[in-house]
Amino acid sequence: MLLQAKGIVKRFGGVSALDGVDLNVPQGIIQAVIGPNGSGKTTLINSLSGTYVPDEGSIQLNGAELVGARPHKIAQQGLARTFQNIRLFGTLSVLDNVKVAAQRHTPVTLLDVMLKTGAHKLAERETEERARAALDLVGLGTRALDRANALPYAQQRLLEIARAIAAEPLMLLLDEPAAGMTMTEALALLEIIQNLRKRIGITVLLVEHNVRLVMGISDRIAVLDFGRKIAEGTPSEIQKDPAVIAAYLGRRRAHA
Amino acid sequence: MGQLVINGLALGSIYAIVALGLLLIFNTVQIVNFAQGQLLMLGAFLGITGAVTHELPIGFAWIVTLVAMMALGLVFMAIVYFPLRGKPPFLIILTTVAMGIVLENLALIIWGPLPVSLPSPLTGRPLRFSGVVLSMHQIVIFSTTAFILLAQWLFLTRTRFGIMMQATSQDLQTARLVGIRVNRTIAVAFALGSALAGLGGLLVAPIFLAEPTMGGILGLKAFVVSVIGGFGSLPGAVIAGLSLGLIETFGARYISSDYRDAYAFVIMIIVLCVWPRGLFGEKSSERV
Amino acid sequence: MKTKALILGLCACGIAIIPSLLGEGYLIQVLNLAILNAIVVLGLNFVTGFTGQINFGQAAFFGLGAYATGIATLAGAPWLAALFLSGLVAAIASLALGVPTLRLRSYYLAMTTIGFGEIVRLVLIHWEEVTGGTSGLRAIPPISAFGFRVESQMASYYVLVFALALAILFALRIRNSSFGRAMIATRDSEVAAELSGVNTIRVKVLALMIGAIYAGLAGCFFASTIHYISPDSFTNRQAVLLLTMLIIGGTGSIWGAVAGAIGLTMLPEAFRFLDQWYLVLYGSAVIAVISFAPGGLASAIPNVVTRLKAAR
Ligand SMILES: Nc1ncnc2c1ncn2[C@@H]1O[C@H](COP(=O)(O)OP(=O)(O)OP(=O)(O)O)[C@@H](O)[C@H]1O
């Protein structure tokens, strides 16, 4: 197993946003996590990536414990993510956004930078290559020099993905990457995600609340409801699962 | 010893009052007013203009001052609040700091640089009991503070408007949705916040004399008090204010009076290192 | 490319002949002060401009650097050693301030840096045996290194211009390196920066430290070109002025920081007749800039230029 999460609990005041969730993700698959609004999907991603510290439970990536580590350490262990509400470095260029994540592979000293040594130039070149490769993978190569917050919405989401993969992570966490996209944009996105796995063999954890979107692309699906995992299996198993149907239908009725 | 306690509590009461004004504004719009000290200075000088220059009865001068301070609070709001909504905090901080510079130098132009004194509303012989002296002005300070605390508590918990104000502070958007007239609430917060600063000035001037540059350090101490008290917590600010008054008075006596003004900052830095949200601060996590 | 070289050449000539136009005296001393402020504000730009952390402690770092040099050279230390000491003292002070406090958010950070500035000022005033108290230190020896003594204000001017050029060069290089990107990323989204593998606390401490070293070294030059220092030059009011220079010049813009500092140091000289009104107008101008052009002149000028072009 690449990722092993056991008994994760996260409370906000009195409510348990996550109430003892287990999740095991083997190397190389696309794992989906679905669930109605407010079921705890984002909280799960936040807990895995160290943005929130879970109140209980353990999370291991490749055997290394992640709970309690600062987010940048977790990122360095090989976890990268995107955000449901986009968080780009708005005033940096598209290319620089990606470089921020890529540059950890080519550290330099401040002295190298100030004296513009060969080491610095080499590091910059390598960072740039990594960053450009990541941009090409999501199809943003032509917009490298634009300001990030000048991009249209769908491309901002793609830029977040490019930034995440530029860190060359073992595992990529995507929080509703298709939110706010048109159907065509969403389909193009799915293709990009499948491509990523083919080209760089990355493991993906994909959070969505649109069930139909994930059915075709994921290998396994876990379903959250009120902070608990109510089902897990292949897409066809999930489609038939009565608990899942009840959770989605029940919510829908309650909303209507 | 007993004397130091009295003096310390009197000083601390003033810090607490100014801090309460600061918090009234902060709790409503999440803006920290770094010109609060200069508002205090204006309060002192308006009082002096009324009571000394125009020889108004002191009680009347107080009322005129407080009303004028409320009006000034509204002007303040129009300048620092409305144009700056949504700007990063450090720009808002600097705007209020710049406001402070403007006010301080206007005061220098109007009243000149020399210290002036304001009489206390209560004159008479100090009370003495077993070696401890309680001046008439200290009685004024203590009773005003007690009155303000009680009034603020009643206002915030017992009046419709106060309750709406608390609701606004918790969630501006929702407050707007449920039909609270948010802008009016904010206006009241600025008016009262400014009046409380002015009141602080009226109370300080009889002890320390008033001069245009007096605001800086007093304003800063009001922040220190709010920070230690957990920014947003009213009881926290009162306890922190009284404690700071005591610490400064005792520190000046027993440690060093040169560094009197440094104690506040040293304590604040220590408190923040240990409890990054202040002693009485709530724990909240940013939503991601 | 050729026009760029031409412009640079013309600028260099202009900068070189300024002193002979002003002549030795008060004006060139003000200009020297302006250059020193530019270095200090460039330092502040790392912390507040790039990394987005408010810092009211910059005047104190400047002061620590100035006193380190003043005390050391008056005690007979060679100037180069004093220069090094000034940078070191400021760097250590920045670590002492930054490591515990940079986890704090806006208002708390503002307060702790103000507190730091206030504490440094009080120590400078009251530690009389060493600092000379409120009357400060006098007759501080001039810059002298490699057998040269820089006695006149005119000669100092060239040294300071050279120092400023280096300060700009290093700032540009750092801005365009992994460090600069990490700083701006931290400002734009701390959460996303962390999750991209950036240790944001380390970045903030580093930005504060680089800024403090700029201020400390400028402090050394200040002490040895003005020859007299007192606590009055390093108050919180001075820290506020430095911040407003950055805001008016343009937060996050290297050239804006330089322009803001030089402009706002020279300006009071032109407006002396305004007297006390100057600060009233100054404060009002700061409020106006923040309200209407929060990016400062650095962003307002390109805006105006594009608008003019569009209008044609
Ligand atoms: N920082 C926070 N503070 C308080 N409550 C929170 C916080 N973050 C999440 N919650 C609560 O935890 C629960 C789960 O929220 P979460 O955002 O994880 O849901 P989600 O499945 O991602 O929903 P959506 O589909 O809307 O994105 C919700 O009830 C939410 O209100």
Ligand SMILES: [Mg+2]
């Ligand atoms: Mg979510």
